[in-house]
Amino acid sequence: MIRFLTQFGRYVIMLKKVFSKPEKPSIYYKQTMHELVYLGLNSIGIITIISFFMGAVITLQTAYNTENPIYPTYLIGLGCRDSIILEFSSTITALILAGKVGSNIASEIGTMRVTEQIDALEMMGVNSASYLILPKIIATLLFNPILTLISIIVGILGGWIAGTLSGVITSQDFIYGIQYAFIPYYITYSMIKTLFFAFIITSVSAFQGYFVEGGSLEVGRASTKAVVFSSVLILLFNVILTQLLLS
Amino acid sequence: MIRVKNLEKSFNDNLVLDDISVTFETGKTNLIIGRSGSGKTVLLKSIVGLHEPDKGEIWFEDVLFNKLDFAAKKKIREEMGMLFQGSALFDSLTVEQNVRFPLDMFTNKTSEEKNERVNFCLNRVNIINANKLYPSELSGGMKKRVAIARAIALNPKYLFCDEPNSGLDPLTAILIDELIRELTKEFSMTTIVNTHDMNSVIEIGENIVFINEGIKCWEGTNKEILHSDCEALNDFVFANALAKQLRLSENQ
Numbered sequence: 001m002i003r004f005l006t007q008f009g010r011y012v013i014m015l016k017k018v019f020s021k022p023e024k025p026s027i028y029y030k031q032t033m034h035e036l037v038y039l040g041l042n043s044i045g046i047i048t049i050i051s052f053f054m055g056a057v058i059t060l061q062t063a064y065n066t067e068n069p070i071y072p073t074y075l076i077g078l079g080c081r082d083s084i085i086l087e088f089s090s091t092i093t094a095l096i097l098a099g100k101v102g103s104n105i106a107s108e109i110g111t112m113r114v115t116e117q118i119d120a121l122e123m124m125g126v127n128s129a130s131y132l133i134l135p136k137i138i139a140t141l142l143f144n145p146i147l148t149l150i151s152i153i154v155g156i157l158g159g160w161i162a163g164t165l166s167g168v169i170t171s172q173d174f175i176y177g178i179q180y181a182f183i184p185y186y187i188t189y190s191m192i193k194t195l196f197f198a199f200i201i202t203s204v205s206a207f208q209g210y211f212v213e214g215g216s217l218e219v220g221r222a223s224t225k226a227v228v229f230s231s232v233l234i235l236l237f238n239v240i241l242t243q244l245l246l247s
Numbered sequence: 248m249i250r251v252k253n254l255e256k257s258f259n260d261n262l263v264l265d266d267i268s269v270t271f272e273t274g275k276t277n278l279i280i281g282r283s284g285s286g287k288t289v290l291l292k293s294i295v296g297l298h299e300p301d302k303g304e305i306w307f308e309d310v311l312f313n314k315l316d317f318a319a320k321k322k323i324r325e326e327m328g329m330l331f332q333g334s335a336l337f338d339s340l341t342v343e344q345n346v347r348f349p350l351d352m353f354t355n356k357t358s359e360e361k362n363e364r365v366n367f368c369l370n371r372v373n374i375i376n377a378n379k380l381y382p383s384e385l386s387g388g389m390k391k392r393v394a395i396a397r398a399i400a401l402n403p404k405y406l407f408c409d410e411p412n413s414g415l416d417p418l419t420a421i422l423i424d425e426l427i428r429e430l431t432k433e434f435s436m437t438t439i440v441n442t443h444d445m446n447s448v449i450e451i452g453e454n455i456v457f458i459n460e461g462i463k464c465w466e467g468t469n470k471e472i473l474h475s476d477c478e479a480l481n482d483f484v485f486a487n488a489l490a491k492q493l494r495l496s497e498n499q
Contacts, residue, residue, distance in 0.1 A: 023352060023353075024351070024352055027351060027352060111338075112337075112338075115333055115335060116331040116332070116335040117335050117336075117337055117338070119292075119297050119331065119335065120329065120331060120335040122297060123295055123296075123297065123324060123327065123329045124325070124327075124348075124349050124352065124353075125320070125324035125353070126352060127317075
């Protein structure tokens with residue numbers, strides 16, 4: 001318990017440093033643009049592939065579970081849409097990004113720590129926590145909602161292609177299903193979750209990297225911890241946010 | 248001038264620096280020497296503020312540095328340059344961008360003025376046609392020289408070097424020593440060099456402090472070091488063949 005409180009205290013102190021006034025906004029802007037490409041644009045490929053197959057499987061499984069004449073087939077499209085918007089695109093995307101982006105952030109910052117690059121920044125009078133972490137947080141907060149939207153669109157597209165090609169649903173029924181009883185608030189809910197998850201992934205991973213002590217072995221461990229802790233926190237906050245936003 | 252008074256630093260009840268008092272003079276190459284693990288790097292990092300001392304005072308001219316807040320420390324830090332043991336160049340930046348980094352961060356110079364300063368610093372350390380290379384494409388000696396160029400980019404009053412010769416061949420090590428000595432004179436800096444390289448001690452040690460197990464055991468010049476009464480220092484110095492030869496030739 002004491003260990004947890006100590007770590008939490010360090011995390012809060014680090015965040016205080018991260019959100020202090022930037023030394024030179026123009027440099028932070030440049031860094032943020034770089035991180036948008038590095039952490040955001042470079043993640044589109046993996047998100048697209050996973051979302052496509054995720055949508056396809058959801059459609060096929062929904063069709064298999066509703067193989068009953070009393071259920072109209074358009075429910076397959078509706079089920080696919082709601083599952084993707086409410087849960088899969090925000091949460092699964094976040095878990096994937098915790099693995100890809102989280103480990104990347106922890107190892108990058110951790111390596112900078114063990115090779116004294118962070119000391120060099122501090123030595124020059126640069127607020128290293130803010131310089132290294134703030135642009136990453138801003139970039140993921142800006143870009144992860146876009147990734148979630150891409151995931152929703154590609155997921156539904158994957159569901160439509162899988163459904164029509166396998167013959168479990170017609171194209172008209174699927175399109176009718178994804179339009180039926182649509183609640184726009186579900187998108188808002190998904191975006192709110194995405195923003196929380198983006199902050200968790202970036203700040204927790206940066207924390208793991210920033211306080212590494214030792215060498216390459218410890219950087220590897222920090223990278224693993226970043227993924228594990230981010231994933232657990234994402235699942236925990238998924239429950240909390242769902243209760244708060246949908247109850 | 249930098250003055251250290253009664254400095255103490257420990258890590259987890261392990262006392263690493265015990266009551267260190269020393270003065271580092273302006274325009275001189277001041278050396279901190281000692282065996283590996285003797286506390287040299289901790290002393291250097293305490294002086295520059297990367298470690299918070301448990302007790303004691305660190306004065307930069309007439310400013311008590313270790314009691315300043317972050318903003319006030321930042322002002323003094325802009326007058327410092329540091330060469331780290333592993334060079335600590337930013338991996339994601341080119342040679343040119345590394346040297347330019349402090350200029351971008353702390354000056355309002357125009358792009359041309361910054362380019363001019365970057366080229367001046369790189370020429371001064373004899374780095375030519377490497378502006379666009381990344382640190383991973385440089386040799387150990389080149390990395391050290393680029394790190395020196397970055398350290399002097401803001402024309403600092405204080406230069407700190409943590410084992411500048413570690414991992415370098417003897418010839419490159421001599422060139423780095425020469426460069427540090429020349430820059431110290433040229434820009435009238437207060438330079439502090441951490442080393443356990445006896446060649447450096449004999450070549451550039453104008454003021455030498457010997458640390459043994461966290462305690463300052465001896466202080467003097469490179470002329471005096473061969474005739475010290477300090478047993479720990481003699482064990483350290485005469486483990487080196489060059490020092491033995493020097494003493495022999497002086498005795499003859």
